[in-house]
Amino acid sequence: MIIGIPKETKTHEYRVSMTPVGVDELVRRKHQVLVETGAGAGSGFSDEQYAAVGASIANTPREVFAKADMIVKVKEPLAAERALMRSGQVMFTYFHFAADRELTEGVLKTGSIAIAYETIVDGHGRLPLLTPMSEVAGKMSIQEGAKYLERPMMGRGILLGGVPGVEPAQVLVIGGGVVGTNAAKVAAGLGANVVIMDVNLDRLRYLDDVMPANVHTVYSERLALQKYLRMADLVVGAVLIPGARCPVLVTRDMLSTMQHGAVIIDVGVDQGGCCETIRPTTHDQPTYIVDNVVHYGVANMPGAVGRTSTYALTNATLPYALKLADLGYQAACRADAGLAMGINVERGRVTNNAVADAFGMEFTPSSVAR
Numbered sequence: 001m002i003i004g005i006p007k008e009t010k011t012h013e014y015r016v017s018m019t020p021v022g023v024d025e026l027v028r029r030k031h032q033v034l035v036e037t038g039a040g041a042g043s044g045f046s047d048e049q050y051a052a053v054g055a056s057i058a059n060t061p062r063e064v065f066a067k068a069d070m071i072v073k074v075k076e077p078l079a080a081e082r083a084l085m086r087s088g089q090v091m092f093t094y095f096h097f098a099a100d101r102e103l104t105e106g107v108l109k110t111g112s113i114a115i116a117y118e119t120i121v122d123g124h125g126r127l128p129l130l131t132p133m134s135e136v137a138g139k140m141s142i143q144e145g146a147k148y149l150e151r152p153m154m155g156r157g158i159l160l161g162g163v164p165g166v167e168p169a170q171v172l173v174i175g176g177g178v179v180g181t182n183a184a185k186v187a188a189g190l191g192a193n194v195v196i197m198d199v200n201l202d203r204l205r206y207l208d209d210v211m212p213a214n215v216h217t218v219y220s221e222r223l224a225l226q227k228y229l230r231m232a233d234l235v236v237g238a239v240l241i242p243g244a245r246c247p248v249l250v251t252r253d254m255l256s257t258m259q260h261g262a263v264i265i266d267v268g269v270d271q272g273g274c275c276e277t278i279r280p281t282t283h284d285q286p287t288y289i290v291d292n293v294v295h296y297g298v299a300n301m302p303g304a305v306g307r308t309s310t311y312a313l314t315n316a317t318l319p320y321a322l323k324l325a326d327l328g329y330q331a332a333c334r335a336d337a338g339l340a341m342g343i344n345v346e347r348g349r350v351t352n353n354a355v356a357d358a359f360g361m362e363f364t365p366s367s368v369a370r
Helices: 020-028 047-052 061-067 101-110 131-148 178-189 201-210 222-231 267-271 301-327 329-335 353-359
Strands: 002-005 032-036 056-058 070-072 090-093 113-116 170-174 193-198 215-219 234-237 263-266 287-290 293-296 343-346
Touching (some): 020 047, 020 301, 032 047, 032 061, 056 061, 090 301, 101 343, 101 353, 131 234, 131 263, 131 267, 170 178, 178 193, 178 267, 193 201, 201 215, 215 222, 263 267, 301 329
Parallel strands (some): 002 032, 002 070, 070 090, 090 113, 170 193, 170 234, 234 263, 263 293
């Protein structure tokens, strides 16, 4: 098989979908790997490092897309990339279709096979390819939130951990999954007072057991959310429904009750976000203000720490990429039901229920499920 590794084109996206180690594994299995020049530069990998393990270096994305049987990426294909995709070609990347009709319709028109990292599950029902980036994003949410609480950034002018004699910031984390857990850990480690909310009582019991004393667990319901939003200096949206759009929990009306200069970091913005007023932003212009509340909606947060994120991501994705290359996507997915759940779009059909429901489209089981 010919595997293509294009350079990411999203604004300030420094990750790359495969390290030289991954290329070496594919080449040793007799596959061909085509890497676009400069693809690894943001993560510290040179063209020479890829060439040394057997990759061919392509000068343009057009060459990569034209020759490859499977494209491995990090982020969803933008319009210019979708124009290069072709029928029957496999694309293996993050898609987050349910929050983006234009992307969904665009990929459907290509006739390609879209295998989404975020809906693949392992034998324990976990999301192995979403977890590493959720860990990064959760930790980064506090790092970014602390910065945007500063007054020059239009925040409240509060130091997250406070100092002796001055109370620390109040941090509200909505969602107790991987993102929320990592956010709470970092915020607590910096000395903030943290409330983490979830609807899963078993998860709250676990968090209550493992978190430090300055983290408090609260069952998530509307009145409790309203109460803690009024108190919060920093809010982290960490809500996820795999493959589906995030439910809106923080409404526009609730913003008016929040403190002026409070900050919302909605990590789920690439799935629509849990805050009604959130919209995707970029690392160039990460924030905007609605009702005196600072909104941070960068949809590729881990891209800013490309080297860490690339290693974390590819450690998880490489075994699946090898299966797809060795067996072809149909045989690989028939052999691994969890991998088959990653097929969101196949040859012009929506094959993921949550995506179909999001846009009122027809759902068709994938070819491997028939």
